[in-house]
Amino acid sequence: MGAVLTAGMMLDYLGLRREAALIDAAVREAVRQDRTTNDLGGRLGTKAVGDFLCQCIERT
Numbered sequence: 136m137g138a139v140l141t142a143g144m145m146l147d148y149l150g151l152r153r154e155a156a157l158i159d160a161a162v163r164e165a166v167r168q169d170r171t172t173n174d175l176g177g178r179l180g181t182k183a184v185g186d187f188l189c190q191c192i193e194r195t
Contacts, residue, residue: 136162136175139188161191 143158164170170187171177179187 136165136171136184157192157195158188160195161188164191 139158140162143155143162146152146158147155165184165187166175168187169177170179170184172179172181172184177184
């Protein structure tokens with residue numbers, strides 16, 4: 136999640152605020168739903184978390 140949030144920070148810095156906000160919202164939703172990797176207390180692998188984040192972003 137840290138790398139994903141860092142990418143969001145980069146987008147914000149580049150002036151892509153909407154895209155950065157979408158990433159931030161997707162990460163928050165993943166944490167709320169416990170859709171995280173083991174290092175954050177979840178049970179999913181990195182691919183599953185990435186897929187979930189993409190689904191969150193695509194829904195908006």
